[in-house]
Amino acid sequence: MASIRELRSRIKSVGSIRQITRAMEMVATTKLRRFQERAVASRPYSQEISGMVTRLASMLGDDVGDRPLFKKGAGERTLILLVTSDRGLCGAYNSNVFKVLETWLLEHPGKPVDTFVYGRKGYQYLTRRGRQVERFLVEPPLEQTDYRAAARAARELTNAFLSGKYSEVVVLYTAFESVVRYVPKVVPFLPIEAAAVQAGGAKAGDPKASGPGASGDVLLEPDAGTLFDRLVPRYLETRIYNALLESLTSEYASRRVSMKNATDAAKTMQNALKRVYNRKRQENITKELLDIVGGSEALR
Amino acid sequence: MAGSLTLRVITPERIAFDQTVEAVRLPGADGQLGILPRHANMIAALDVGLMRYRAGGKEAALFVSGGFCEVRDSTVRVVTEAGERPAEIDEERAREAERRARERLSQGRAQTGEPLDILRAEAALRRALMRLRAREFRSE
Numbered sequence: 001m002a003s004i005r006e007l008r009s010r011i012k013s014v015g016s017i018r019q020i021t022r023a024m025e026m027v028a029t030t031k032l033r034r035f036q037e038r039a040v041a042s043r044p045y046s047q048e049i050s051g052m053v054t055r056l057a058s059m060l061g062d063d064v065g066d067r068p069l070f071k072k073g074a075g076e077r078t079l080i081l082l083v084t085s086d087r088g089l090c091g092a093y094n095s096n097v098f099k100v101l102e103t104w105l106l107e108h109p110g111k112p113v114d115t116f117v118y119g120r121k122g123y124q125y126l127t128r129r130g131r132q133v134e135r136f137l138v139e140p141p142l143e144q145t146d147y148r149a150a151a152r153a154a155r156e157l158t159n160a161f162l163s164g165k166y167s168e169v170v171v172l173y174t175a176f177e178s179v180v181r182y183v184p185k186v187v188p189f190l191p192i193e194a195a196a197v198q199a200g201g202a203k204a205g206d207p208k209a210s211g212p213g214a215s216g217d218v219l220l221e222p223d224a225g226t227l228f229d230r231l232v233p234r235y236l237e238t239r240i241y242n243a244l245l246e247s248l249t250s251e252y253a254s255r256r257v258s259m260k261n262a263t264d265a266a267k268t269m270q271n272a273l274k275r276v277y278n279r280k281r282q283e284n285i286t287k288e289l290l291d292i293v294g295g296s297e298a299l300r
Numbered sequence: 301m302a303g304s305l306t307l308r309v310i311t312p313e314r315i316a317f318d319q320t321v322e323a324v325r326l327p328g329a330d331g332q333l334g335i336l337p338r339h340a341n342m343i344a345a346l347d348v349g350l351m352r353y354r355a356g357g358k359e360a361a362l363f364v365s366g367g368f369c370e371v372r373d374s375t376v377r378v379v380t381e382a383g384e385r386p387a388e389i390d391e392e393r394a395r396e397a398e399r400r401a402r403e404r405l406s407q408g409r410a411q412t413g414e415p416l417d418i419l420r421a422e423a424a425l426r427r428a429l430m431r432l433r434a435r436e437f438r439s440e
Contacts, residue, residue, distance in 0.1 A: 038313070041312075041313055041314050041315075042312050042313070044310050044315060045310050045311060045312045045379060046312075048310055048370065048377055048379045049368075049379060051370075052343055052368060052370055052379070055343070056343065146313075147311075147312035147313065147381065148381075151381075217340065217341060218340075218341040218342060218343060219340050219341065219342035219343075219344075219371075220343055220344070221328055221329070221330060221333065221342065221343070221344035221345065222329065222330055222345065226345070227343060227344075227345055227368075230345055230368075231368065234367075234368075238312070241312060
């Protein structure tokens with residue numbers, strides 16, 4: 001059994017770990033809220049963009065399917081954008097992403113894959129397994145991601161797709177469903193499915209705009225095709241921006257939970273140690289008392 | 301009333317402007333677009349420039365960095381990456397951007413740099429100049 005002094009120092013160190021994890025939990029809570037707010041703030045923009053894309057797509061009709069971004073790429077490789085975190089201590093956040101990656105790879109055997117990676121954890125995971133990382137997106141750091149950074153990534157993916165090396169581009173990110181539910185998933189990015197774009201508006205928004213007849217009397221400046229071709233890249237940007245914000249929100253939600261668990265576990269451990277310590281102290285006192293009593297008895 | 305017009309400027313970070321106005325003038329990709337109440341539905345591409353509007357009889361301006369505009373249900377939605385009120389514009393930063401862009405342009409031309417880089421520098425220069433022009437509206 002540990003000595004009293006050892007116990008005391010262990011209680012102290014568990015206590016300071018608890019303070020640290022508590023602080024980290026609070027930081028994660030604030031950041032979680034901040035990213036959640038940003039995700040909410042970005043929604044009107046994405047909705048307007050995809051609304052316009054949908055309205056123009058329904059005007060263009062079958063023409064949409066002929067555009068390069070809507071057709072399967074000429075190459076045979078697949079490009080994956082993997083979104084992970086820069087730092088650890090966030091529970092199973094990253095390993096869940098890797099699990100989904102491995103499953104996806106198993107389901108698509110024999111398909112040559114290139115990866116673009118967000119987050120140091122993802123980079124480490126792949127390079128440690130001797131896999132190639134085509135591009136590691138580090139600038140700016142994930143945490144300071146803004147729309148412009150997301151737009152740059154979207155542009156890079158689009159250019160890669162148009163280079164003819166790939167047949168498709170997919171994004172693996174963590175969808176944020178609620179504070180306790182975040183699910184990593186693989187979503188197709190390019191080519192864009194014409195049907196999805198054309199139907200998107202009916203789900204997303206006001207029936208007035210996508211209703212019959214609405215498309216006929218809209219002035220277009222310049223023409224529908226040109227507008228559409230300018231809008232689509234913006235639409236892709238919003239999708240990447242969204243994926244990044246959702247992943248970041250999930251990361252902090254996950255980190256908050258794991259730090260809370262760590263804090264609680266430290267508390268339990270501290271209590272258990274304190275109990276042992278007190279019992280031990282009591283024992284010592286009793287022993288000393290017995291000695292004193294024994295001593296005075298002998299003197300009598 | 302002859303109908304009113306709601307002007308909303310939507311960026312990825314926030315809704316930069318949401319107010320009832322009497323008239324809007326936008327930097328369309330193919331020239332200025334004037335929008336009054338009861339305007340027909342429209343979708344238009346925008347250029348980098350100044351968006352001017354009249355509210356309560358007073359003219360004011362806002363910087364927009366391109367994007368799109370949609371008129372629907374007597375609401376003008378300006379969907380752009382950056383929409384800034386004159387007071388929000390950082391003059392130092394705009395001047396710095398202007399200086400950098402000019403530098404890159406003179407360098408790029410001298411050594412016949414990538415055409416793409418020159419285009420990018422030109423775009424940056426236009427953004428900086430427009431921001432500075434929007435800034436002048438603050439005093440009005």
